[in-house]
Amino acid sequence: MKQLITLEVNGEVHELAVEKDATLLKVLRDQLGLNGPKRGCDSGGCGCCTVHVDGKAVYSCMCYALSYDGAKVTTAEGLSSGPDLHPLQESFIEAGAVQCGYCTCGMMMSAKQLLDDNPHPDEEEIRRGISGNLCRCTGYAKIVEAVKLASER
Amino acid sequence: MKNLNVVGQSVERPDAYDKVTGGKGYPVNVRLPGMLHGKMLRSPYAHARIVSIDASRAEKLPGVKAVLLPRDVPQVKFTPVFFVPVQAPSMVLDFDVMNGETVRYVGQPVAAVAATTPEIAEAALDLIDVEYETLPAVFDPEEAMQDGAPQLHADAPNNVAKNPSFQFGDLEKGFEEADYVFEGVYQTQRVHTCYMEPRVCVVDMDRRDNVTIHVSTQHVFGTREKLAFALGIPESKVKVVKAPYIGGGFGGKLELTAMEPVAALLSKKCGRPVRIEQTRHEDFITTTRNPIKMYLKTGVKKDGTFTARYARSILDCGAHATHGSEVIMVHGAFGIFFNYHAPHQKWEGYTVYTNNMIGGGYRGYGAPQGSFAVESQIDEICAKLNLDPIEMRLKNARKQGEPHPFNPAFTLATYGLEECLRQGADKMNWPAARSAPRQEGTKKRGFGLAVHPVWVSGCMGFPDIYEHSGAIVKINRDGTADLATAAMDIGSGQITTLCQIAAEELGLPAGAVRMSSQVDTDTVPFDAPTHASRVTYSAGNAVKAAAAAAKKRLLEVAATIMEVSPEDLEVCHGRVSVKGVPDKSVTVAAVAQRAESPFVQMTAEGPKPTTMEEKGTIIGVASQAPKSNPSPCAAQFVEVEVDTETGEVKVLHAVYAHDIGRVINPKAAEGQVEGGFQQGLGYALMENIQFDGETGACLTSDFLDYKIPTALEMPRRMDTLFIETDEPTGPFGAKSLGECCVITPAPAIANAIYDAIGVRFTTLPITPERVLAGLGKL
């Protein structure tokens, strides 16, 4: 039997009936139709599913949805609204940090956590800040550059 | 080289905006009304006979809508490889979707279920009772070749699926002429492409066999051909929807697997669309880069000139040959045989069946394996004979203007290998760095290089491989253009590059050409896959031709407006003007509006006919094979630091110089090279799919157990150099890039490790444990 939870996702409140073993990722993708959090491994290894819960970056594939009743969730879709993009979204485009793009949303959410905690990180701090996110296309160079660029804005 | 307006600029990727705001275009996001979820039951045994399958308990589980057993699946054999015809004579035709008699690897699908949720489908799998009779299994290809080894396929004595060879000259004579002979055995491992988007498809198949499939694939037409064959229906019944983009491929989504036909047949049974999304574990055991063991023997003169080369390569293709039929050929040709001049050469390849998982395509396609052997051995030769590794390579390398080694009908018209080596060496400060005193202590630094001398820009000239490309270019009334092609963007920027080529040819500004995101195999011309480093060159040429055809029509219509001859017109920055008279011009938009305006137009003086000849959408279509197969080339330099107490190796600096012809988009090209290095570094130092030696079960099927480099393992300095040449057969002088940049990191790193600690590693990956053992500390 499903259980009811409330989630505030990107500023919108949802009442959801979720399976007991459903992960936050599954609820965000399959019940709310979001595309930003992506499933790459389902075991906390790739970071494609990274979202913010109450302002903290987490692997949404490792969170039981029922544990997060009442939480505020931000996905890449919630990074910006209106015509202007978030500085990270802008800098990822500008630096050429997006290739296949499958890691991009999770990567930006980790980068956002980093910049929230440390607005002017150096290269080593940036690399450590995104070390929980795998990218197979870029070799990370342009992602590091993008985060640096965003930190200067 | 001629200055161009759009080509050569790092224009923004048109797909990037979509991807940073959520990325709705991936096939993994396709959700259809009424969609069911499929799961496959996989064999737990490496080799077994299926005695019986009983699915009656599974069928009764609430939520289960259909169960698929081998008897429901057409029992046909074919090659699932996308880039060759499904019954290509040069391939081994041994693949089947769901074999009802024998399983040959752990993970082979034996049944499938469609249910209302993936969880119910998964639970139903546990209720399918399969009785197996286990058979002896063999996991080592050389053991599999021995008499008395378990035979995996009836028509492959000693488990040899394919045994090609190349030869010229007189090998014996060549070795007699040598001052020195070097011999080595080099072993490469099984690695995964690790695309981030899993294999996924959503298939709708009706009772009249009309199939529509959304799938994460590198080739929509290959999917159509192989899926139709597997289902036993005409090709035209299958519509493959081209996704705007997919989440990576790297060669890993270049063949049909059981997933697509299984989803189709389940869909037909249920009358509803069926989605199958593989787990990461399933992806890890679906395809890999084939491991190859190479026995390499080289005769050289004192000055380093090759006199003779002999190589034997044993490729472990796993349970079915699939890509192993072709990887062995590309490996022999471009990994070993044609790289350098040698007057006397022989190569023999063996594609060998084992009870391991099936091999597949992966960026480089046999060349990274060959390069590891060849470039490592050259380094051994240089060390022993005290030769300069740059000059030694140049002495044996091909030169610009020579015939193409693989197909003498083509020429190496552009070939910047020497400049790659010289400029790369400068950037690394090579002579000074190599001769500087090394810091002592427990960490030792070293420098290494490797080159990849000959590679491809597509497959033109290869037997049985599709090569042609097609494109449709349509000019809109607002002065923009739409481009439609079947060429997939797998992440490497094909959309961007092709739009730039079209814009350049049409004389439109960057950004004025848009790649159509809503096409399928019904609506666009055939294109070969996004593989073999071919899209910029081959698809680029077709796009350029389609744009040229549209431009021709554009100038004809403009000529009627301007009352001049079309030959006197040119188009630039979105305006058509009379050559030499820039003031006399009209906009492309005005011309397109005129072409699509009503024939009879109402004016103050009443209805007035216009010119019939100018009417009709301005459109250009092309479908063609490229003219040649020019070779890109590359030189790679690395600096490493070896921790002699733990065996850990860090790459501190990498310099990668490429001749890829003219660079269409520098930033995108740099991204390819930097990403290629990540894959090469992983191959060199850490990646390895491992199996239980007894059962054949995969031990490393997630990212906790299968390690790929994160941002912290990558070098802090990466310098990417492009030695631009102007390839006469390429679109605006371009050749190719996709794979060249993934081939040389492993030997370059191995050579640098040797330079640092004096230990030669001939087995990949060079793990900390192997390094410590090599240092005699274990």
Place this chain on the structure above:
Amino acid sequence: MALPNLKDFHRPGTIEEALALLGKDEETLVVSGGTFLHGLEARGLLSGVEALVDIRRLGLDTVSDGPDGIAAGATATFTQLQAVVAAKSAAWLGGLSDALEYPPVQVRNTATLGGCVAASCPFFDVPTALVALDAQVNIRSAEGERQIPLPELFFSLFANTLEPGEFVTGLFIPQATGKAAGAFVKLEGNANDLAIVNAAVQLTVGPGRVCTDARVALGGGVADTVVRSPAAEAILVGSELDAATLRAAGEAVAADIEPLSDHRASAGYRQATAKVMARRALERAVARLA
């Protein structure tokens, strides 16, 4: 992946409720951050689980710094502990600070202190650091509360010594006395990895820089659980912590470990590098004593 036999997901609001749920005759697991459970679930190892008890509403999510030491609730995250450790900026917490740096931010924000010790997983980093700090574990059952030294919680690989009906409610890290410093180092396959080998040390010196107390802990497959190295500690105590002593202490850990072989590394490799890791952790700690 899923939990096919899961019947209940409980979210008790009080410790009493939680204890009542744990006392039921069901295949029950406690969920805290959930990162470890998901790892097991993804490998199909939790298919028998019938009930999950989420303990994150019990008010056990605080970290407090007092005169006797740091008290952390079972559901406090690594990030929370990291903030307290960073604020103290003390050499004696150097090992814990090092260890908390290793997991990626997503894990630090989710994984909890109770979870990471109850998992009894020798490949984790934070437990090794906690053993070197002589951390105590608070355990609750219907009968009451007990406190045990952390190593006593570890029974073997992925098996703890908790009795049925018990669960971890928190940890206590005693305040160091005297001049003390700690350090932690790790050997890993990439930056998001379990430890192949890790080592945490804690050193206290008296007058003349003579070592008065030493704790050397090793994890990451050097044994079924995180272990201490009495042999190394014996060499250190009473010494002046010179290079030769640190080297000898590093070599000595070999006597106290029984490494595993798996697809990540052989026992021989772990044996060889455990000595190096122990010595490097000691060197790092000694540098912090300066």
